[in-house]
Structure formats: structure tokens, C-alpha cells
Amino acid sequence: MRRTHRCGSLRAAQVGETVCVMGWVHSRRDHGGVIFLDIRDRTGLVQVVGDPQRGGAAAHQAAEGVRAEYVVAAVGEVVHRGEGLGNPRIATGEIEIVAREITVLNTALHPPFEIDQEEINLEQRMRYRYIDLRRPVMQANLELRHKAAMAARQYLSSQDFLEIETPLLLKATPEGARDFLVPCRLVPGTYYVLPQSPQLMKQTLMAAGCDRYFQLARCLRDEDLRADRQPEHTQIDLEMSFVEQDDVLTTVEGLMQAVFAVAGIAVAAPFPRLSYGEAMERYGSDKPDTRFGMELIDLSATVASVEFRVFADALASGGQVKGLCVPAKGQLSRKDLDDLIAFSKQFGAKGMAWIAVDAEGLRSSILKFIPEDVQRALVAKMGAQPGDMLLFVADRPKVVADVLGRLRLRLGHQLGLVDKSRHNFLWVIDFPLFEKNAESGAIEPMHHPFSMPRAADIPLLESDPLAVTAQLYDLVVNGAELCSGSIRCHIPDLQLKILEVIGIDRAEALERFGFLLEVFSYGAPPHGGVGLGFDRIVAILSGQEASEVDIREVIAFPKTSTGRDLMLGCPSVIDPQQLKEVGILKTVDPAAE
């Protein structure tokens, strides 16, 4: 007995044929005289009928004995269902298989949850992931992921990229996230680390003359998790030689068009480009969601003369006053406003002021501190209409941007201003290479210190490092960051100079980054690239809202928020003998902790 068709593939065209399908018993409906089985495989459902008159007593009897999730083979003739008996809700609903023979290939325990159940406890799903993955929605996610990966490979291959694997066992570097460690048995007491990304290796490939590289690379970081963050995730990692920033952006735009096409989403290119400064000014975020307006409005000049302490103090200490004009249609209650104030404080604001714009005039407890002409100026500057709610934050620019940016996003969703059918791609470019640490006053890299400054800014490295713009770029869609990349600094002397700005002298640089500097000193081409968050891309392709992406839905075997695999039961304690073998002498006993 061999399978002739996939369950979901049968159509009226096969009527009259004797077929054999194999799959899981999705449901059984026993009418006594006749029994209906829905058989499910990856491709869908097909109805199999156990009818003693038409298919024989044996098949009917076999159908009686099967239970949910039994694995069965059904042989029989494909027939048209009778008039009015079709099921338009499934693709195979026009036909059914009259079973002549039903064989149980394997029995099954009662599943811990029902396959077609809507809400299933996440813990149960993770514990029994192999059952969870049988659900059509999860099958669809896995298929989508596969297609997206194929589209990416095909596109990049067509653009002359080579897929090259890089090692999983690497040398620890002090930069970035915490590494996962792997003890080396052959040299006791020494360790490899798992890659946070193939960054170093791909730049080395550029120096090696590979010209264009890509990889669907697993990246591992030992940091705390979130719904959109797993200890291991996948990047579409790519790097290109002899290119400028625009070449990389254009390539990624083409890649996004190819990948989003697999979900039938047309993406217009080129994508809008926004400087980091403008993004922070207008949206208070370096990954703005441009699906709605409600931009931040700078009111520092408008309220410059006002004696209201909160505003005046902020301005006097070099801060700013900015606001949002929220088209609330009078919907924000006092409680809502209190919640927003608490929300603002959570992100570092000392408070949040508000003015309600009613048909009768303005309403707020701060009006008594604001002269009427300034009130009018505020309304004009913010374009306020009756029903709007004006929100104000006064603080350091970074706090103002962060708090108002978050308020804007929260209210945009809360008030339904976001057009969820859109996919607003945009590039955020022109990031400063450095920023000043607010507490220590030290100059630090904003992203990382390995990107190339804009050519014209190189002299500023010594005179005014904070004014140096890097050739760094982030790809954003609907407020979610999809990738980050840069044109790399491939000139050793320039790299040393950049490191010097952040307080790393030549000796320390050689010690910490000597490998990269060595690679570059043997003739590295100018190069640049990106790493794209593949899990996040697939999540958005699958229809998830960008502001609440859950990548666990598009990963076959994800970890919980404490990094556990509930199906395998790991991490787990290792046998002392095995520890000794790799040179680990002492460990914490989790039971004794």
C-alpha cells in the first residue's frame, strides 16, 4: 500500500480514481450506519467515508475503531459528494473518498489539547510542540518561513551573492551581548563561544575576496528574553565589497520585495529615508511607525517666556518642551490621563502635562500658569481642534523624545489611528557615530565603533567627534526594526583613531580587536552589509502586527522566557563525569540553590 495523493490535493478531477491517502484522524463522526473521518496531512483535510454498502464492512468497522490523531491509511474511490452535501469551507469539500480499506499505521494517546482548538495554553503548546505544530496555522507558518528563506536565497544568488557557512565555535570578544560558552575538552580550561552573529567572519570573507556573501545564520545571545527575542534567532546576514551605502540599501530593498512577495505583499521601492535626527525630532524614535501622523511638535520657543516652573526649568537646563496633539475626540478620561502620566514616569519623565481642547475652550490645571496669548499660540502651533488632547513633556531631549515617542505609539494604537493593512518601510540613516553618556559624560559609540564615518566628517573625529555621522542604517517597517547595518571601517589607522575617541588606546585596541585590525592590514576592500532579523520578518509576513511581534509562532522549537525547552526539558544538569571531561570542576547545584 503506497500513498497516491496528499489529502488536501484531491479535487473533482480525481473522481473515479482509486486513491490511497495517509494522515492523522482529525475528526470522526459516527452515524452508526456510516462513519465520516476527516484525514489530515500537511496539505489539508479530506473526508473519508466508512460505508458498509458502498465500501464494504471491513472499512466501516475499521473506521469505528480509530480515534483522534491515529495515523491511518485509507484506500478507496474518490466520488462526488451528493447534491448539497459539499463543504465549501475546505478545499477538498466537493469530493470524498469511499473507503474500501482503512489501516491503522499507528495509534495515538488522547492528545493533550485539541488540534482545532482556538486558545491553547502556551505551556501546553511548548510541552507538546510536535502536536502543536500539526495545527494548520503552525504548518502554514513553517511553510511561509521556508518560502521566505527560499525567496531570500534565490534573490541574493541572482545578485551574485555566495552562501557561505561560518563557524559556530568562535573566540570570545568583549563586545556586545553575553556569550554562550562551550568548553573545549582538548585544551582543558579554555572555551569557545557561540556566535552572536557572524559579523567578524563575514568581514573576514570580504578581506578574503569573496565579494558578496550571505548566510541564513543562527545567532545566539545569552541575554534575557522577550516575545520578540529568543536565545537563538536567525539572521539573513549579508556583506558586500566595493560598495557604498546606497548599493546596500538598494540590494536590501530588492530582497524585501522578493521576500514579501511570498506573502503576496507588494512593496514599493525605493523606501523613504529619514535621518536619525529627523526621526527623533518628529517621532521620538529611531524606528518610527509612519502609518499614522500625530508627530512630536517642538514648543520650546512658544513657551520660552512662560513662568510655569516645569517648562522653565527644563528650558533653562538645556532641555526642551515638546507636545503631541492627540485627536482623542474627547475620549480620554481623567483616568486615562493618569495612566498616561504613570506611563510617562515609567520611562523617565518627571511628569506629563495636558490641556483638553473643548468646544467651549481649553481645560487644564496648568492654564493658570500660561498667559492667554501663549495658550492661543500653542493651539495654533499644534493645529488643535475641539476634541483634541494636548500632551506636553519637558525634559532633556532624549527623555522628551523617548516618552513622547512611546506615548505617540501607545495612543496611536489605543485610538485606532494605525492603518494595519499598510507595510511602511523606511530607512533610518545618518546615525551619529558617537553619543555622550548622560551620567558619566563619556563619549560612547551609539551603535558600535566599527562603522565608517561619512568621508567629509573624518576631520571632525579630533575636533568635534559628537558631530561625526556614521554610514549606519536601520531598516524599519511599521515601527519594528528589521535590520541594522553599516559601511564598515576597513582602514586600520582610521579604526584606531575612532577607538581612541572612545578611550581605547592603541595597545588596548590591539589586544581587544587585534584580529580585525590584522585582517584589514593585509588589504581589505571597502565593504558593508546588514543583518536582517529573519524571525521578525516571517512573523510580520504571517500577518502579525509589528508592534506586538511574537517570533515563537514562526520558530519550530522555541524556548520559554527563561530560556527553557519544555519539550526536551533543557537546560539540564550534566553528569559530573562529563563535566570533568571538559575541564569544568565545580558547578552550581540548581536543586541546592
Place this chain on the structure above:
RNA sequence: GGAGCCGUAGUUCAGUCGGUUAGAACGCUGGCCUGUCAAGCCAGAGGUCGCGGGUUCGAGUCCCGUCGGCUCCGCCA
């Protein structure tokens, strides 16, 4: 490292102010049933209320601890 929410039948949940024998739906088991596709009807089984301790005459309910899941802050390219 910090904060919050959740944990009751196989599953999803309800359980009032601390008070008799902890309920519903779905699922499951058995019976009936020849056109269902969320099949239907009848009957039945199914519970250490995550775990440990405390308060109380009495705890699913209150308190403390602990384990697990989730969310957020910190962290993270």
C-alpha cells in the same frame, strides 16, 4: 537584577464576603443513530484547586515562601 499578571477536570474557563458534596462548555468512555463536516440524542467517568507552610472552628478563596508560564523595566544589534 527589579516590577506586575496568571496557575481549578484532558482542554478552555467560572467559582460571590472564607462556609454544606468544587461547577459549565468542549473533549473523553459506553449506547443509539446512513449524510455529517463545531454531527445529533441518552448515559457515564473524570479534581492532591501547581507545590510547601501559616492564619482560622473552617482555605480553591486570606498571608508567607517556592516552582512554572507570560508581560514589562534593566539587559540585548
